[in-house]
Amino acid sequence: MQSTVNYLWHTDDLLGQGATASVYKARNKKSGELVAVKVFNTASYLRPREVQVREFEVLRKLNHQNIVKLFAVEETGGSRQKVLVMEYCSSGSLLSVLESPENAFGLPEEEFLVVLRCVARVNTLSGSKDRLPPKVSPRHEAVPGQRTSSPLSAVAGMNHLRENGIVHRDIKPGNILRLLGEEGQSIYKLTDFGAARELDDDEKFVSVYGTEEYLHPDMYERAVLRKPQQKTFGVTVDLWSIGVTLYHAATGSLPFIPYGGPRRNKEMMYRITTEKPAGAIAGTQKQENGPLEWSYTLPVTCRLSLGLQSQLVPILANILEVEQAKCWGFDQFFAETSDILQRVVVHVFSLSQAVLHHVYIHAHNTIAIFLEAVYEQTRVAPQHQKFLFEGHFWVLEPNLSAQHIAHTTASSPLTLLSTASETPMGLAFKDPAQDIPKFFPKVDLQADYTTAKSVLGAGYQALWLARTLLAGQELMLRGLHWETLQATCRRTLEVTRMALLFLSSSLGTERFSSVAGMTEMQELKKVTELRSRLRALAEALSRCSHSITESQTSLSNLRSELLKNRDQVHADRSVQQIQYCLDKMNLIYKQFKKSRMRPGLGYNEEQIHKLDKVNFSRLAKRLLLQLFQETCVQKYQTSLVTHGRWMREVHETRNHLRMVSCSVAAYNTEAQGAQEGLSQILDRVSHQLLQDRTKEAQVSPPLTAPYPSPALTDLVLQMQELCEEMKLLAFDLQDNNRVIEGLSWPPSAPDS
Incomplete structure (x- = not known):
């Protein structure tokens, strides 16, 4: 046990260890409150006095929710070693989160945004005390005349270190601690200010600090490769570290990886970072002495949506720049990250x-x-x-x-x-079973742990993909169920039948027979032609009605298929089965994690370890091959093919309805023409009748009121009635045509 005046801790409760200090979990002697104590070792006192006290001074100046709080500076009783008493973060660090197999391929989108928010709040570190709000770039267009909120007011405390003129110089996932809030939300806090110092925008420094995978290449050249150079460094070196950290959080891996790893091939590591083309955000060497491969996008295994990736990639590309003249400053970084968070x-x-x-x-x-x-x-x-x-x-x-x-x-x-008919491609993903390692036959505790961790990470990726694929099938079926055009068919059929009804009532054969019996009428031929046109129109509308009825039947069958498939998706239990396998594998993995810290295993323990390897491999095979590949992926691919067929059917029905709309519009024009023809005939017959009656009155004035011949009077009345009905028909067809145009794709109003 060790202690200060107010705090007590055991050396077994080690939280972390560095070159100059160790961090332990401790308790307040009076309240029992958990804290973290940073105890400096002998090597730390070999540093200059101003370096020793720098961390105390920096922490005393800072007070922010995303920076670990400093409670006190005390000394141990015996050796009188300096001890920093700080806020205890019980959920490890961002590095421990990323090292969990669940996040082997990067954080989920919601968690990444939490990291981005917390890191961006405190890491705009250029030291300008009086900074103007950054300009909004053209891609962030706002509503004309509407005020745009400043990023300063949108993200509280984002420029805390900046306002205090602090440069951290050792930003990495291990120095970003995680704390769970009262509602279970993650809170990330920046810690370890041992390398931090005050620095303004125009100041430079020559000392080198940091962790090599996250170091700016200029600092890497001096600190890791030990090459003499006269370069000085500014506050933008932290931007490079932030870029590597964000890439690591988004993908689960480092952006720059030479063959053999960053620590085994340091010269190639330096070459990758310095030869990186503009715009590239990652570089790898997959073969010994092989070519360098550059990436300008995040990998397909990344769990971030393409929408967020499109916002994030330009930021990474512009802060992972070696040349300071090309690298963004903190103002630009501040503006762009704040823009995403808003x-x-x-x-x-x-x-x-x-x-x-x-x-x-x-x-x-x-x-x-x-x-x-x-x-x-x-x-x-x-x-x-x-x-x-x-x-x-x-x-x-x-x-x-x-x-x-x-x-x-x-x-x-x-x-x-969309009006376009295309083959659904579905979600693009990489099979997590690809490139996973296999256990060596002999017992190697470290190698077995590493292999189990990689395979378990692939299993969690398969679980995430299985959930995503299943949710995609549900959305396909639900969307098609809504988009089966049943209501459109029903309403189109109603207006078509309405038009047909009007035409049928206007085609009374007795009226045309009366007209045909008046052989003295010169308009008989035109009336006969009009009758033929109206009959053809009625037959065409009847065919449309029948065709739409067939479409309704087809769509009803489609809806039945959709409901059946939705029931099958809801009954799918592959995700639960994958989770079951993962739970079993996780127990074995945790045992491997404990065993790797031991120098060796006894005979019985070794036999159990071998059986665990066999069981782990069996579970992994069932999970990745049987449950994921042969069940989840096969069902998803089948659903895509079926979805494509259904989409083509809906597309054809939509086009058919559009053609029906155009046909009814053409029939409406025909009806209007027929109505005009009837009106003209009626006008001429009425005019001729009036002339005949006038002549008869002049030649032999009747003693009583004149009466027209019954046949002629009946003809006129029938023609007038027919004309009025055709006017109503034309009016209704015009109204129906407007309804049809509203029904034709794409729809212009909400459907019921």
């Missing part, structure tokens, strides 16, 4: 692609900007974008604020519909 996420499921997108947008932007962002990710042009939300069409007016967009989640996104 955005809201709109979840959009593209039904034609069968892919869920995360669209990052400012709430004060217009919907037009949102539609353009959707286009960038889906390649569906804004004029062809229509959205469903919870089964209803969601109309988005381009001039409105993005605040009018529905609140979405990954399980309840906007469903994007």
